[in-house]
Amino acid sequence: MSNIELSEQELIRRGSLQKLRDLGINPYPANEFKINTNAKEILTTFNPDIPNLQEVVFAGRLMSQRIMGKVSFGELQDETGRIQIYISRDEICPGEDKTLYNEVFKKLLDIGDIIGVMGYVFITQMGETTIHVREFVLLSKSIKPLPVVKEKDGRTFDAFTDPEQRYRQRYLDLIVNPHVKEVFLKRTKIINQMRELFNERGYIEVETPILQPIPGGASARPFMTHHNALNMPLYLRVANELYLKRLIVGGFEGVYEFSKDFRNEGMDRTHNPEFTVMEIYVAYKDYHWMMDFTEEMIERVAMALHGKTLIPVGDKQIDFKRPFKRITMFESIREHTGYDISGMDEDGLREVCQNIGVEYDKTMGKGKLIDEIFGEKCEGHYIQPTFITDYPVEMSPLCKKHRDNPDLTERFELMVNGKELCNAYSELNDPIDQLDRFQEQLRLSEKGDNEAMFIDLDFVRALEYGMPPTSGMGIGIDRLTMLMTNSASIQDVLLFPQMKPEKRAEEDPAEKYIELGIPYEWVEILMKMGYKRVSQLKEVKPAKLFNDICGYNKKNQLGLPNPAANDVSNWLN
RNA sequence: GACUCUGUAGCUCAGCUGGUAGAGCAAUUGACUCUUAAUCAAUGGGUCGAGGGUUCGAACCCCUCCGGGGUCACCA
Numbered sequence: 001m002s003n004i005e006l007s008e009q010e011l012i013r014r015g016s017l018q019k020l021r022d023l024g025i026n027p028y029p030a031n032e033f034k035i036n037t038n039a040k041e042i043l044t045t046f047n048p049d050i051p052n053l054q055e056v057v058f059a060g061r062l063m064s065q066r067i068m069g070k071v072s073f074g075e076l077q078d079e080t081g082r083i084q085i086y087i088s089r090d091e092i093c094p095g096e097d098k099t100l101y102n103e104v105f106k107k108l109l110d111i112g113d114i115i116g117v118m119g120y121v122f123i124t125q126m127g128e129t130t131i132h133v134r135e136f137v138l139l140s141k142s143i144k145p146l147p148v149v150k151e152k153d154g155r156t157f158d159a160f161t162d163p164e165q166r167y168r169q170r171y172l173d174l175i176v177n178p179h180v181k182e183v184f185l186k187r188t189k190i191i192n193q194m195r196e197l198f199n200e201r202g203y204i205e206v207e208t209p210i211l212q213p214i215p216g217g218a219s220a221r222p223f224m225t226h227h228n229a230l231n232m233p234l235y236l237r238v239a240n241e242l243y244l245k246r247l248i249v250g251g252f253e254g255v256y257e258f259s260k261d262f263r264n265e266g267m268d269r270t271h272n273p274e275f276t277v278m279e280i281y282v283a284y285k286d287y288h289w290m291m292d293f294t295e296e297m298i299e300r301v302a303m304a305l306h307g308k309t310l311i312p313v314g315d316k317q318i319d320f321k322r323p324f325k326r327i328t329m330f331e332s333i334r335e336h337t338g339y340d341i342s343g344m345d346e347d348g349l350r351e352v353c354q355n356i357g358v359e360y361d362k363t364m365g366k367g368k369l370i371d372e373i374f375g376e377k378c379e380g381h382y383i384q385p386t387f388i389t390d391y392p393v394e395m396s397p398l399c400k401k402h403r404d405n406p407d408l409t410e411r412f413e414l415m416v417n418g419k420e421l422c423n424a425y426s427e428l429n430d431p432i433d434q435l436d437r438f439q440e441q442l443r444l445s446e447k448g449d450n451e452a453m454f455i456d457l458d459f460v461r462a463l464e465y466g467m468p469p470t471s472g473m474g475i476g477i478d479r480l481t482m483l484m485t486n487s488a489s490i491q492d493v494l495l496f497p498q499m500k501p502e503k504r505a506e507e508d509p510a511e512k513y514i515e516l517g518i519p520y521e522w523v524e525i526l527m528k529m530g531y532k533r534v535s536q537l538k539e540v541k542p543a544k545l546f547n548d549i550c551g552y553n554k555k556n557q558l559g560l561p562n563p564a565a566n567d568v569s570n571w572l573n
Numbered sequence: 574g575a576c577u578c579u580g581u582a583g584c585u586c587a588g589c590u591g592g593u594a595g596a597g598c599a600a601u602u603g604a605c606u607c608u609u610a611a612u613c614a615a616u617g618g619g620u621c622g623a624g625g626g627u628u629c630g631a632a633c634c635c636c637u638c639c640g641g642g643g644u645c646a647c648c649a
Contacts, residue, residue: 008618009583009600068612069605088606111599125607147584148599150610157610158585158598164641165584176584219649239649265648266574371649395649413649423649500640 013143016108020141025104027141033116035059040080046121046129053121058083058131059139061175062113064148067106073130076117077175084130085117091134105136112142112175149176167497180492186305187481187493191258193304194278197297203254203280208243210236210260216456217241217398219441220263223273236262241398241472242459244281245427248470249462256280258477269489270419273498276477285471286426287410291387294414294422294473295322298385298480305484313417313486316383324385324414329374332388336378341370343407349373365444367394382415397437399425400469414475416483424473431463516571 006014020027036057046053060076060083070089075082089101109115119133147160159177160166166173166180173180195205213232215222217239227234240259247255258278267273282290302309302320309321327335330342339352349369353360358376360369370392382388390402391411402408410426428434438455481493491497 007583007600012600064609066608066611067605068608071606071608073608073611075609084609086607090606107601124609126609128607128609130607145583145599148610149584150598152610155610160584162580162584162641164580167641221648263648266646268645268648269643271648375649391649420649 007145009145010143013110013141013145016110017141017143020104020108020138023099023104023108025138027138029137029139033057033059033137033139035116038080039076039078039083042083042121042131043081043129046123048123051121055118056121056131057116057118059114059116061142062109062111062115064111064150065109072105076115076131081178084124084128085119085133086122086124086130087133087136092136104138109138110142110145111148112144112146113138114140114142147172147176163491164499167491168499170495183481183485183487183493184495186485187477189305190301190481190484191278191477193301194297195258197300198254198256198280201254203256203282204252206244206247206252206255206257208237208240208247208257208259210262212237214454214456216454216459217243218261221265223262223264238263239277239474240279241474242456244279244472245467245470246459246462248281248283248427249465249467253283253468254281267498269491270479270482272478272490272494275490275494277474278477279472279474281427281470281472283468283470286469287389287412287424287471290424290426290471290473291324291326291389291412294387294424294475295324295385298414301480301484311484311486313483314488316417318384318417318483320385324387326387326389326412328390329370329388329392330390332378333370333373336381337373341373365394367392367396371395379415379420380418383417385414385416385421387412387414393437394440396425397441398428398434400428400430401433419479420476421479421483422473422475424471427467427470427472429463429467429469431460434463435460517567518571 017027034057036055037053038058039060042053042056042058058076058078060078063075063077063082066073072087074085074087076085087101087105089098092101092105093099116137116139117131117133118135119131122130122132124130147158149159150157160173166177170180198205211225211227211234213234215235215238217237218241220238222235222238225234225236226232237259238261240257240261244255244257256278258276260274261277262274263271264273265271282293285293299309299320299322302311310317310319312318330340334340337352337356339356341349341352344352346366346369349366350360352358353369353373356373356377358373360372364372374388378388389412390405390408391399391413393399393401393407393409396409396411399409399411402410412422412424413420414422414424428437438460442455478490478493481487482490485493487493
């Protein structure tokens, strides 16, 4: 970056950087800085009666400075929080030379710098637990000004809120908005709780391919890529279900994976093109067992995070206490539409759609129509956790047929706050039925349903060798985190949500200017003046350009010798 | 993809019916030995997202484009 593009404040900080070097201070030292405490520990354990913490070594980012002459206060922020520091000139600089205080601390340090301090903890007259600094060192200089957020009595001033900047520059968001970090700490805690539960049960955490030759296990548009050495297309996985079930065939009796999945579809408050799903498969279980297990898992997560099961989500209170309500899909539809659709054919379903005002088109099969009715009329009603069970067979090509009704499958989804959170089956392990179902999907796809699944013949072959009866469950980690942290948008629970790339205005490279005979030192200046492309130069009169250049030089005190008027007109010819 | 709101100083925001841009914080200089949104005084800082148009004159009106938010559509 050229200096001319820097703001005044950035230039001043670069100046400070140089002055520090001139004073023999390395603004980016290499050596380890051994701390022996953190902000949280100091704030929670300091006892002035003992007193403890009399030899602390602490490091953090300088977030505010209050300079009061010969003595200063500031705040340092580390991973655990903020602590006040106190520095007095004559303690830092016992001799005649007061440079370290007057110059280095007061002038050359800025908000955002990372420093280390050695000293002892005490309580100020105002009652604030504070590190009395005996010595400090610069650990890293910040040359870009941080948004300054202030707070008093729980009220925040000048909060850094622009969503675009918060998501694009998450590091800034994390520095300046402490509550943001909380969300991500909770996200990790959720995952750790689940992992602990699975490990306690002896289930095995595995990794399966992200690059898949056939994007199976879910109906969704995949991202495509290409492998050069094999000269073949590959897809980023939309699910990992078929690989995990292969492992059950292979003799693992409980496997799970936290996996990033990728879907090339729209983005909104609840969808990001890459997202995290946990899938688990346990042999010799059915979907009833899995419902119990899912309840246990979610209740445990809620308790670990909140110490209770009743959690605020938006303007609602959601209670994750076991057991959750269970209702079949057909009962649910009957309850919310008054229609009993069991045993209905496609035409019957179309008529129901017509009567209750659900839109449909001719590519929709039975499964899709039922899905549409449920999605439109029922889904939104389930605020409290509710298992919807026994989905029609057309909607669930990987799920075992219901033990009592071959039109249905042994499937459940867990609905919370009107949205799907989990999806689980008694897994289909009949290889012949599986192949039939895949072929039915193919027919749907030919009929125009672009969400129908690809056929994975190797998966069918695996089933032919025999897969034990198994139940599997998948849960969206991002959505679970949204619920557990009361976040309205998926972007708030992803550290780096997908964004369109930042675009800069188009400009010609410096070489194009130099080709015209323009000296290098003027190129940046012309660009700063707004002539980002050489074609723009050609449109102005030489006399005007000459005038502007000299004016700019003078106004900004660049101190460059002005070009001759002749030179300028030569550039433009 | 549609509709709608939005883009002004490092940050949060004003800016009237169109008349050459303002505040607070941050920054700079100075004062100040227990402050905490420190305080007090002075100073500097902006191609008003980009390009085009209307106009004597555009941050403001019109068009196109580029970001972003929201709603809807799409989305096991």
